[in-house]
Amino acid sequence: MTTRAFRSSGHVIFITEYMSSGSLKQFLKRTKRNVKKLPLQAWKRWCTQILSALSYLHSCSPPIIHGNLTCDTIFIQHNGLVKIGSVAPDAIHHHVKTYRDNMKNMHFIAPEYAVSVTTAIDVYAFGMCALEMAALEIQGNGDSGTLVTEEDINRTIESLDDERQRDFVRRCLAREPTDRPSARELLFHPLVFEVHPLKLLAAHALVHSTGEQLQR
Known part of the structure; x- marks a missing residue:
């Protein structure tokens, strides 16, 4: 997300780019x-x-934990480009009045959130986003703020x-945070990781060439 911040009269002001299609x-x-x-x-x-x-x-270093990732805090352009917003690092969370008091989508919050805040909570929240994106709506959650049960999620x-x-999605939503893959590991999940055809062709050519050299 492209963000600019500056301080004015004791206040921190964030200026972000306009996302033409609104929230995800x-x-x-x-x-x-x-x-x-x-x-x-x-x-x-x-x-x-x-x-x-x-x-x-x-x-x-240290890792920046989003802490409030939902489809309401992800924004989309008319060309399909998406960016995450509302990033509030732990150092300023207690200064942001709307951060925890007005969290509407409680099912996006990882089970361990109350006792441990690590990067794994973002992975859990991303899993919920991925599920909502795939199905367009999590069953039982017609409007933000509606209580979503574990049965709704599984269904x-x-x-x-x-x-x-x-x-x-299930890997992201593992109950134990240590069982969830990192964001980087998920980028290499067979479902989302794609190798450009030209790179794949070059790799095959390299392997074939190396094999011929070894045979000689």
């Missing part, structure tokens, strides 16, 4: 009027963009047609 949540609601499921290719493209941003944040996962997609 709003976009999914509009999309649901016309289709039942999001095309897999679009889902993969969005997942890759979000994971790339999380991977960067988590690779910082929505089972509604997905692609077994790899179901596996991808």
